[in-house]
Amino acid sequence: xxxxxxxxxxxxxxxxxxxxxxxxxxxxxxxxxxxxxxxxxxxxxxxxxxxxxxxxxxxxxxxxxxxxxxxxxxxxxxxxxxxxxxxxxxxxxxxxxxxxxxxxxxxxxxxxxxxxxxxxxxxxxxxxxxxxxxxxxxxxxxxxxxxxxxxxxxxxxxxxxxxxxxxxxxxxxxxxxxxxxxxxxxxxxxxxxx
Numbered sequence: 001x002x003x004x005x006x007x008x009x010x011x012x013x014x015x016x017x018x019x020x021x022x023x024x025x026x027x028x029x030x031x032x033x034x035x036x037x038x039x040x041x042x043x044x045x046x047x048x049x050x051x052x053x054x055x056x057x058x059x060x061x062x063x064x065x066x067x068x069x070x071x072x073x074x075x076x077x078x079x080x081x082x083x084x085x086x087x088x089x090x091x092x093x094x095x096x097x098x099x100x101x102x103x104x105x106x107x108x109x110x111x112x113x114x115x116x117x118x119x120x121x122x123x124x125x126x127x128x129x130x131x132x133x134x135x136x137x138x139x140x141x142x143x144x145x146x147x148x149x150x151x152x153x154x155x156x157x158x159x160x161x162x163x164x165x166x167x168x169x170x171x172x173x174x175x176x177x178x179x180x181x182x183x184x185x186x187x188x189x190x191x192x193x194x
Contacts, residue, residue, distance in 0.1 A: 004057045006049045006165050008122075010070040011063035013177045015078030018185045021194050024085040024110030027076055030100055031068040031117045036093040043067060043093075047122030047130070047172065049165055054125060059168070068117065075115070075180065084193070085110065105143035111193070112139040119152070120176065124168040127159045130175055136183045138192045149186040151179055 035041035041058060043066030048056035061070055068091065076086045087109045091100055097116070104112035119133035133152040140146055157171035183189060 004049075004051075006057070006059045006169070007062040008046050008059055008169055008173050009062040010046070010067060010173050010176065011061065011065065011073065013074045013173055015074055015177060015180055015184075017078050017082050017181060019190045019193055020082040020084075022083050022085065023193060024087070025079060025193070026087050026089060026104050026107055026109045026112050027072060027079070027114075028089045028091050028100060028104060028112070029068040029072045029075070029115045029117065030091045030095070030097070031066065031093050033093075033117055033119055033121070035121070043069075046120070047168070048124065049168065050123070050125040056123075059122065059124075067120065071115065071117070071176075071180075074177075078180075101139060101143060104139070105141075108141065111141060111146075112143070113137070113193075114139075115180075122168055122172040124164045126161055126164060127156060128164055128168045128171065129154055129156045130172050132176075132179065134179060134183065136189055138189060146192050147188045149183045149188045151183060 044060040045058055047059040049059050050056050063070055072088050076088050079086050114137045116135040119131050122130040131154045135150045137148040138146045160167050
């Protein structure tokens with residue numbers, strides 16, 4: 001088992017949202033993971049692959065871009081395919097939530113839609129699981145909070161003794177795709193973005 005140098009493809013996930021519309025949306029993905037706030041890991045960090053002795057090695061994005069950038073791009077592309085007019089805005093882990101909302105309101109480029117990443121990382125040894133805490137929020141163009149969907153947990157994608165890196169690479173990024181599609185389809189979000 002090769003634990004070092006693993007990369008996961010998030011940049012090429014194709015989101016198939018069930019919602020459609022023509023609204024203007026200003027999209028931001030705010031990476032507030034503990035690893036980013038403490039600067040322990042680079043923004044491309046997405047998890048751990050453990051060696052035969054259980055030593056953790058960082059898994060990074062295959063694109064080489066920050067995870068927040070990969071997610072921003074796939075959400076923007078997915079919403080664009082459904083008719084939304086999407087503009088994106090970059091964020092910094094050091095920016096507070098309030099600062100981000102104010103900055104998005106000042107842009108006056110559509111309804112602010114913010115995905116907060118409080119947790120997202122996988123951990124693979126023989127069992128492969130991922131830890132997540134995601135909050136999707138929608139605001140009016142005036143900055144008024146309209147609604148949110150929050151999901152969190154720790155889910156397993158399976159076990160294997162033969163090739164845990166392959167299992168993690170094949171199963172963890174699609175798990176994020178599923179979470180994002182479910183969050184945008186939820187009544188808390190879909191009812192606002194129609």
